[in-house]
Amino acid sequence: NFVYDVKAPSGNSTANGYPSVRGISVRTTSGTQTVYYNSVYIAYYSTNSGNESTCLYLENSTADLRNNIFENNTDATTGTRANVLYFKGASDLANLSSNTNNNCYYNGIANAKYALAHDEANSADYLDLSAYQSVSPGDANSIEENPPFKSTSSPYDLHIDVTQTSGISNGGVPISGYTTDFDGDIRNATNPDIGADEYDTGGPLCGTYTVDNTSATGGTNFNNFTDAFTALNDRGISCAVIFNVAAGQIFS
Numbered sequence: 009n010f011v012y013d014v015k016a017p018s019g020n021s022t023a024n025g026y027p028s029v030r031g032i033s034v035r036t037t038s039g040t041q042t043v044y045y046n047s048v049y050i051a052y053y054s055t056n057s058g059n060e061s062t063c064l065y066l067e068n069s070t071a072d073l074r075n076n077i078f079e080n081n082t083d084a085t086t087g088t089r090a091n092v093l094y095f096k097g098a099s100d101l102a103n104l105s106s107n108t109n110n111n112c113y114y115n116g117i118a119n120a121k122y123a124l125a126h127d128e129a130n131s132a133d134y135l136d137l138s139a140y141q142s143v144s145p146g147d148a149n150s151i152e153e154n155p156p157f158k159s160t161s162s163p164y165d166l167h168i169d170v171t172q173t174s175g176i177s178n179g180g181v182p183i184s185g186y187t188t189d190f191d192g193d194i195r196n197a198t199n200p201d202i203g204a205d206e207y208d209t210g211g212p213l214c215g216t217y218t219v220d221n222t223s224a225t226g227g228t229n230f231n232n233f234t235d236a237f238t239a240l241n242d243r244g245i246s247c248a249v250i251f252n253v254a255a256g257q258i259f260s
Contacts (some may be wrong), residue, residue, distance in 0.1 A: 009045075009046045009047070009190065009204055010046075010047050010050040010164075010190060010204050011046060011047070011063075011161070012048075012049045012160075012164045012166060013030065014029055014030075014031055015029060015050075015051075015052035016028075016029050016052075016059070016246075017052050017053060017054055017055045017059065018055050018059070019056060019059055019162070019256075020058040021058055021059055021060035021061065021088060022058030022060075023058060023232050024068070025089075026060075026065065027060040027061055027062045027065055027094055028053075028060060028061065028094060029050060029060075029061035029062070029082075030061075030064075030065040030097075031049075031062070031063040031064060031078070031096075031162060032046065032063065032064050032065070033051050033065045033067075033194055033229070034065065034066050034067070034069045034071050035065075035066075035067040035068065035069060036068075036069055037068050037069065037241035039070070040070045040071065040072050040105055041069055041070065041071045041072070042057060042072045043071055043072065043073045043074075043076060043166075044072075044075055044076070044094070044183055044186060045075045045183075045186060045189070045190075045192075045203065045204055046076045046077070046204055047061040047077040047155075047157075047166040047203040047204040047205065048075075048076070048078050048079065048080075049079050049081070049157060049160060049166060050062070050079070050080045050081065050082055050090075051075075051080075051081040051082055052083070053067075053083045053086075053170055054080075054082060054084045054085070054086050054090070056086065056087065056088030056113065057087065057088070058087075058228065059086070059088060060079045060082070060084075060087065060088050060089050060090070060091075061080060061082045061089075061090045061091070062076035062080065062092065062093065062126070062178065063079065063080050063089075063092050063093065064076075064078055064092070064094065065094045065096065066094070066095050066096065066097075066100040066101075067097055067100065068096070068097045068100065069097075069103070069254035070101060070104070070105065070162055071102045071104060071105065071108070072102075072105035072107050072108055073105075073108040073109075073111055073112050073146075074107065074108065074111065074180070075111065075180040075181065075200065075202050075203070076111045076112070076181060076202070076203065077111070077112045077155050077166075077176065077202055077203035078093070078111065078112070078113050078114070079104070079111060079112075079113075079114040079115075079154070079155055080092050080114075080115055080122075081116055081160070084121055084122065085124040086225075087121075088095075088121070089120075089121050089123070089126060090115070090122055090156075091115065091122070091123055091124065091125065091127065092113045092115045092124045092187045093113070093124065093125040094116070094125075094126050094128065094149070095126065095127045095128060095129070095139075096128050096129065097128075097129055097162065098129035098130060100127075100129075100186070101127050101130075101143060101144070101225075102145070104144060104145045105145065105146065106145045106146050106229070107146060108144065108145065108146030108147055108148045109145065109147055109148060109149050109150060109181060110150060110180045110181045110202060111151075112127075112150065112151050112152075112175070112176055112179070112181060112203065113137055113140075113150060113151075113152050114138075114151055114152060114153060114154050114155060118134045118135040118136045118216050119135060120135070123135050124136055124139070125140045126138050132159070133148045133183050136152060136169055137151070138154035141205075146165060147194055148179070151156065151175045151176075151179060153174065155168065155203065156168055156169040156172035156174050156176075157169070162211045163173070163201065166203075166204065167207070167242070168201070168203065169207045169240045170207050170209050170210075170243055175202075176201055176202040176203055176206070177201055177209050178200070178201060178224075179199075179201065179202045180199065180201055181196045182197060182198065182199075182200060185201075187220055187231065188206075189201075189204060189205055189206035190204040190205060191205070191234075191238065192226070192234065193205075193206045193207075193234070193235065193238055194206070194231075194235075206240055207242055207244065209240060210239075210243060211243065211246070212243050212247070213239060213240060213243055213244070213245045214242045214245060214248075214249065215228070215247065215248075215249065215250070216228070216250045216251075216252060217229065217230060217236070217250070217251050217252070217256055218230070218232060218237035218251070218252050218253075219231075219232070219251055219253045219254065220253075220254035220259060221254070221256075222254070227234055229258065230251075232257075233257070233259050252253075
């Protein structure tokens with residue numbers, strides 16, 4: 009999922025007892041909740057001194073977090089806090105699945121107001137990834153990086169800018185049953201990208217390519233028209249491009 013443009017600048021979280029803005033909210037005691045392959049971007053200017061925001065909110069829940077991008081870029085100068093992760097209950101952090109891993113977190117400023125992770129019941133703040141990793145049951149291979157989204161203002165576009173070098177590229181871990189991304193693009197079976205967008209970091213297209221569904225996408229071949237169009241959109245061109253379409257291809 010792409011989650012963006014979620015805001016409540018005047019929300020009073022202190023009065024409500026939980027953050028006014030929650031990109032993803034998990035509030036259940038039933039089983040382990042899986043949170044996989046999401047890209048969450050929260051950003052706005054808080055206008056209430058009691059305002060709180062977070063990309064992920066957990067309350068009395070057990071969760072398995074893998075291959076997600078969570079960025080909170082909210083200006084909480086007037087506000088209480090703007091966190092990436094918010095653990096409400098006393099055991100929510102400790103109850104994270106040990107499989108939790110390969111996430112990208114970004115909070116921009118490492119202080120108590122903008123802590124990467126906030127543990128409400130235990131009155132604890134973990135300012136950056138290193139501090140958070142010291143208490144997380146997982147996250148050994150997670151990264152702390154400002155994700156290179158294509159656009160973080162309206163119109164928002166949480167696809168990744170493929171011209172930028174990023175640890176998001178091939179930084180995920182395969183998850184059984186999750187073979188395509190937000191757009192339906194095929195996930196790398198060995199080293200998928202972190203977040204909702206699977207992308208190709210190759211340079212601009214130039215020259216002659218084939219569209220042939222009898223071969224996998226790679227090199228100068230595209231398995232289908234969708235892969236070809238995605239490459240054109242993401243990578244652009246540096247010279248004339250020709251697509252030789254094999255017999256029997258279907259466009260729909």
